[in-house]
Structure formats: C-alpha cells, structure tokens
Amino acid sequence: MKFFTGRVVKRAILLFSCLLLLLASVCFATDYDQLFTDANDAMAQGDLPAAIALLKKVEFEKGDESGAFVRSRMQIARLQFALKDMEKASSAAKEVLAVYPDNSEALNFLASVKQEQTPRYQVFIQDCLRFLPQLLKGAVMTITLVVCIILISPVGGLLIALGRISTFKPISAVCWFFIWLFRGTPLLLQLFFIYYGLPSMGITFKPFTAAILGLGLNYSAYLGEIIRGGIQSIEHGQMEAAKAIGMTYWQAMRRVIIPQTYKRLMPPIGNEFIALIKDTALVSTIAMVELMRSADQMFNAYFNVTALILAALIYLLFTTIFTFVFEKIEVRAGIYENR
Amino acid sequence: MKTANQPLLSLKGITKQFGSLTAVNGVDLDVCPGEIVVIIGPSGSGKSTLLRSINFLEEIEEGTIVFEGNEIGYVTSKHGRRHLDAPHKICALRSEIGMVFQHFNLFPHMTVLGNVMEGPLTVQKKSPEQAREIAVDMLAKVGLSDKRDVYPATLSGGQKQRVAIARALAMRPKLMLFDEPTSALDPELIGEVFDTIRDLGKEGMTMIIVTHQMGFAKEMADRVIFMEKGSFVAQGTPEDFFANQMEHDRIKSFLNRIL
Ligand SMILES: Nc1ncnc2c1ncn2[C@@H]1O[C@H](COP(=O)(O)OP(=O)(O)OP(=O)(O)O)[C@@H](O)[C@H]1O
Numbered sequence: 336m337k338f339f340t341g342r343v344v345k346r347a348i349l350l351f352s353c354l355l356l357l358l359a360s361v362c363f364a365t366d367y368d369q370l371f372t373d374a375n376d377a378m379a380q381g382d383l384p385a386a387i388a389l390l391k392k393v394e395f396e397k398g399d400e401s402g403a404f405v406r407s408r409m410q411i412a413r414l415q416f417a418l419k420d421m422e423k424a425s426s427a428a429k430e431v432l433a434v435y436p437d438n439s440e441a442l443n444f445l446a447s448v449k450q451e452q453t454p455r456y457q458v459f460i461q462d463c464l465r466f467l468p469q470l471l472k473g474a475v476m477t478i479t480l481v482v483c484i485i486l487i488s489p490v491g492g493l494l495i496a497l498g499r500i501s502t503f504k505p506i507s508a509v510c511w512f513f514i515w516l517f518r519g520t521p522l523l524l525q526l527f528f529i530y531y532g533l534p535s536m537g538i539t540f541k542p543f544t545a546a547i548l549g550l551g552l553n554y555s556a557y558l559g560e561i562i563r564g565g566i567q568s569i570e571h572g573q574m575e576a577a578k579a580i581g582m583t584y585w586q587a588m589r590r591v592i593i594p595q596t597y598k599r600l601m602p603p604i605g606n607e608f609i610a611l612i613k614d615t616a617l618v619s620t621i622a623m624v625e626l627m628r629s630a631d632q633m634f635n636a637y638f639n640v641t642a643l644i645l646a647a648l649i650y651l652l653f654t655t656i657f658t659f660v661f662e663k664i665e666v667r668a669g670i671y672e673n674r
Numbered sequence: 675m676k677t678a679n680q681p682l683l684s685l686k687g688i689t690k691q692f693g694s695l696t697a698v699n700g701v702d703l704d705v706c707p708g709e710i711v712v713i714i715g716p717s718g719s720g721k722s723t724l725l726r727s728i729n730f731l732e733e734i735e736e737g738t739i740v741f742e743g744n745e746i747g748y749v750t751s752k753h754g755r756r757h758l759d760a761p762h763k764i765c766a767l768r769s770e771i772g773m774v775f776q777h778f779n780l781f782p783h784m785t786v787l788g789n790v791m792e793g794p795l796t797v798q799k800k801s802p803e804q805a806r807e808i809a810v811d812m813l814a815k816v817g818l819s820d821k822r823d824v825y826p827a828t829l830s831g832g833q834k835q836r837v838a839i840a841r842a843l844a845m846r847p848k849l850m851l852f853d854e855p856t857s858a859l860d861p862e863l864i865g866e867v868f869d870t871i872r873d874l875g876k877e878g879m880t881m882i883i884v885t886h887q888m889g890f891a892k893e894m895a896d897r898v899i900f901m902e903k904g905s906f907v908a909q910g911t912p913e914d915f916f917a918n919q920m921e922h923d924r925i926k927s928f929l930n931r932i933l
C-alpha cells in the first residue's frame with residue numbers, strides 16, 4: 336500500500352511538473368507572439384525603431400523550435416535595411432549565421448546587402464557586361480537588315496516611282512495599287528501575313544527572307560512615293576532642255592532628272608531610314624532574333640531593366656550615326672548649289 | 675534632192691491646239707539656209723508653241739514639217755491616225771535642231787563644261803575626250819572658256835544663256851531656234867547674248883529667233899514676221915517691215931507698247 340501511495344505521489348508530482356513546464360512554455364511562446372504583434376503594430380504606424388526595439392527582446396534559446404529568434408533577427412535586418420543602416424542590417428543577419436551558419440535566408444540577405452553597398456554605376460556596368468554580348472549579336476542582325484533594306488528599297492522605290500509617272504496606264508495603275516496597299520496597311524500585319532499567312536497558301540519563308548521581303552516591299556512603297564515627288568519637283572524645263580539636245584526620255588531621266596533629285600530626296604529618305612532602324616524591331620515578332628528580341632530575352636531572363644536601357648542606347652547610337660551621315664551626304668549631293 | 679535654193683525648213687499648215695484653243699493656226703514658213711528669221715508678236719500669240727512644234731516638243735494636229743527636203747516627225751498608222759514618229763527618230767531629228775530657252779534650263783548639277791559635253795557624250799555617244807574637245811571649242815566660241823569648271827548657279831544670266839547656246843551648238847545643229855533668249859535678262863546683259871547670236875549669224879547659221887528686241891531684229895534679221903492669234907499677220911525684210919508694215923494698226927500698237 337505504502338509503495339502504491341508513494342508511486343502515485345511520485346507520478347502526480349511528475350505529471351504536475353510536466354503540466355507546469357507546458358504552461359510555462361506556452362506562457363513564454365505567447366509572450367513572443369505578443370512581441371511580434373506589437374512590433375507589427377509599430378511597423379504599421381511607421382515607427383520602425385520602436386519595432387526594432389521590441390524585436391530585440393526576443394532572445395536566443397537553445398532549441399528555438401518556434402524559430403522566433405531567426406524570425407526576429409531577420410525582421411530586424413530587413414527593417415534596418417529599410418532604414419538604410421547596412422551595418423546594423425548585416426550584423427542582425429550575422430547573429431543568425433552565428434547560430435545557424437547555413438541559414439539561406441540570412442546568406443541571401445547578406446548578398447543583397449553587399450549588392451546594395453556596391454555603387455549603382457558598378458552594378459550597371461556589371462549588368463551591361465553581362466547583357467552586351469547577346470545584345471550585340473542582335474544588333475548585328477538589326478544592322479544586317481537595315482543595310483539590306485537600304486540597298487533594296489531605293490531601287491524598288493525608283494522603279495515604282497518611274498512606273499507611277501509612266502504614261503502607260505496599266506503600269507502606273509499597278510504601281511499605284513502597290514503603294515496604296517503597302518502604305519495603307521500596318522507593317523506588322525504585312526510581316527505576319529508573309530510569315531504566318533502565306534504558308535497556308537503553300538508559300539513558306541525563312542524568318543530572314545520574310546523579314547527582308549516585308550520590310551523591302553513596305554519601304555519600296557514609301558520611297559516610291561518620295562522619289563516620285565522628287566522627280567516631279569524637278570522643273571519641267573530640265574526635261575525639255577534634255578530632249579532639245581536629242582536625249583531620249585530615259586537618257587534625260589538618268590542623266591538630268593534623277594541626279595537632281597538626290598539632294599532633295601536625302602532628308603526624307605534619311606528620315607525613312609531612321610524609321611527603318613526602329614521598324615526592324617517589328618520582325619522580332621516573326622521569329623527573328625535581332626536587337627529588340629535579344630533585349631526582350633535578357634529582360635525576361637533576368638527581369639533586369641538594364642537590358643532594355645542598353646538596347647535603347649544601341650538604337651540611339653545607330654539613329655544618331657545615320658542622322659549625321661545623311662546630313663553629310665545631303666551637303667555633298669547639293670554641292671553644285673553652293674555659290 | 676537638195677538644191678541651192680531649197681529651203682532648209684519648210685512648214686506647211688502647222689496647227690496646234692490646246693483643247694479648244696488654237697495656239698498655232700495654219701502657219702506656213704520657208705527658211706532658207708543661212709537665213710535669220712525673227713518672229714515678234716504679243717504674248718499668247720503662239721510664237722513659243724510654233725518653235726516647240728518645230729522641235730517636236732509639241733505634237734501638232736495638222737501640217738507638215740519638211741527639213742532638208744524630207745517630211746519629218748510624223749507617221750500615219752494603219753488606222754489612219756497621225757502620230758509622232760518613233761522616239762529614237764524624234765531624238766535624232768531634235769539633235770539636228772538646236773533650241774535655246776528663255777530660262778536657259780542649264781543642268782544645275784553639271785559644271786559648265788559638263789553641260790556642253792552632255793549632248794555629244796550621251797546623245798552622240800562620243801568619247802569623253804572628243805566630247806570635251808567639242809565643249810571646249812564651243813565655250814571658246816561663246817567667250818566663256820574661263821568658266822568651264824564652275825556650276826551654273828555661279829553664273830550671271832547672260833553667261834548662263836551663252837552656255838545654253840554653246841550646249842545647243844555642241845550638237846552641230848543645222849538650225850537654231852531661240853525662244854526669247856534675252857527676256858529673262860537684266861538689260862545690261864542682253865548685249866553679250868546678242869553678240870554671241872550675231873557671231874553665229876556671221877558664220878552662216880540658220881536661225882529662227884523669237885524676241886521683243888526690235889533693235890536686234892532691225893539689225894540682224896533677214897526677215898521679220900509678226901504673229902498674232904496663232905497666224906502670221908505680216909512679214910518682210912526689216913527695212914520693209916518697219917517702214918511699210920507699220921501701217922498695220924495692230925503691229926503699230928504692239929510696237930508702241932514694247933518700244
Ligand atoms: N501646254 C499648254 N497647255 C494649254 N495651253 C497652252 C499650253 N502652252 C501654251 N498654251 C496656250 O497657247 C497660247 C500660245 O502660247 P505661246 O506660249 O505659244 O505664246 P507666246 O507667243 O510664246 O507668248 P509669250 O510671248 O508670252 O511667250 C497661249 O494662249 C497659251 O496659253
């Protein structure tokens with residue numbers, strides 16, 4: 336009996352002390368929850384230092400199953416980060432690492448603090464170096480397209496212009512229709528039609544061919560109108576004088592009329608070619624990897640706006656060079672007008 | 675067959691209409707080799723249109739153009755419709771007839787020498803050296819050797835017109851047409867152009883000149899023609915014309931207006 340009683344008491348004491356411990360730990364835990372809640376309230380009111388002071392009260396305890404310590408220190412680190420105090424932010428994260436050297440949250444945090452501490456321009460340069468190779472590859476394709484169209488479209492434009500002013504009605508009608516069609520519809524639609532639309536009629540093109548075709552036709556139409564205007568702006572007496580010395584219509588065109596249009600055509604054609612540099616971005620929609628597409632790929636891969644800024648700078652470089660070159664050509668083409 | 679007395683150019687019944695307007699109305703004209711014909715008349719009387727018709731810059735509706743005894747420039751199609759001859763034939767004819775315009779119409783993108791070379795080079799397919807030689811000669815003839823390498827924009831009006839004359843002469847034309855060659859010039863520049871034309875006359879060039887310069891007409895012309903409303907109203911030697919035809923009221927009033 337005595338034995339029985341003793342065991343019961345012992346058991347009761349054990350049970351009681353367990354209960355007490357449980358109660359105590361619950362009490363402690365609730366205490367931290369309260370702290371976090373208070374800290375949240377302080378943050379909500381914008382009083383970050385107060386929030387930090389509250390969170391600091393969380394002490395490290397062996398075990399720390401609730402993770403309260405890590406939670407509080409990382410929160411402090413973020414708050415200090417927000418307060419731009421990188422020293423204190425790092426030391427808070429380091430406190431965590433001192434106990435848990437592998438804590439990835441703290442490691443990542445320290446990395447981003449370091450990133451934050453390197454100067455902006457250095458980050459930008461790093462990004463540039465990272466994106467540039469790919470972007471330059473795209474830029475080479477853009478320039479290839481531009482050069483091809485600059486070679487093709489003046490020839491196409493001249494043919495269309497001569498066709499338009501032809502007195503032979505069917506030819507001038509065909510050229511009128513061509514200009515009407517390609518100037519009257521979006522370039523994007525034309526590219527889609529050639530690349531995605533024509534295959535349904537059994538005609539397929541590689542992306543590059545489709546791009547050259549779409550841009551070439553479109554720009555020939557535009558230049559055709561410009562060149563026609565240039566030819567018709569040449570004083571009528573020039574054609575008469577050329578004919579009066581016995582030239583044929585085509586001789587007069589080639590030797591007398593068209594050469595005089597060069598200077599007048601340089602500014603509008605220069606504008607078209609600057610527009611062309613930017614319009615090549617549209618072929619990124621038909622599976623061509625040029626500057627715009629490269630920038631888009633970089634931007635999506637890294638979600639880093641530097642890729643877009645860099646692409647913009649490359650486009651600006653191209654357009655600036657073009658503007659400059661065309662001004663020079665214009666001056667040269669009009670050398671005979673200088674007194 | 676070419677004979678001594680055969681006219682170089684013979685126009686018969688030239689008629690040119692612009693819509694309902696008859697600009698030239700049945701004009702007949704014979705021009706003998708070496709002859710200088712001056713045509714005067716009020717604005718809109720059809721003088722330019724007549725000259726341009728001779729050079730096929732206008733396609734005439736009726737009439738024939740006989741040059742060196744051959745009827746030129748027009749053919750009749752199977753359907754009986756008359757139209758201009760093939761372009762290359764017209765071009766060949768034009769290169770035998772020089773024309774000088776009121777507004778010079780020099781090619782501004784070519785140097786003075788380039789302007790004069792252009793006909794021999796492009797039309798006659800001469801070598802650049804030959805063309806250059808001809809052009810140098812012609813420029814010397816009009817007294818502009820020192821302006822060879824400048825662009826027309828730098829020349830005075832009188833110099834421009836002399837270059838235009840050299841450009842026409844470089845084709846070695848048999849007939850020269852002048853359409854008011856001095857009308858666009860300042861008065862002090864008229865003399866140099868007429869000096870050039872006078873020199874041509876002395877060399878025996880056959881010329882038809884439309885001008886309002888009566889002094890020049892009196893001095894140079896073998897024949898003066900008064901044109902009005904598309905027709906020749908009166909003609910004669912300068913002495914005869916300015917002495918007798920002055921009785922013609924319309925001529926008198928025209929001359930009074932321009933003198
Ligand atoms: N291309 C044309 N189309 C329609 N009418 C024309 C054309 N060219 C000339 N005309 C008309 O024909 C008539 C004759 O013109 P033309 O130029 O031959 O006269 P002109 O005698 O040379 O006059 P001016 O002394 O002013 O040069 C004018 O009434 C003119 O308006």
Ligand SMILES: [Mg+2]
Nearest residue numbers: 721722723853
């Ligand atoms: Mg006239």
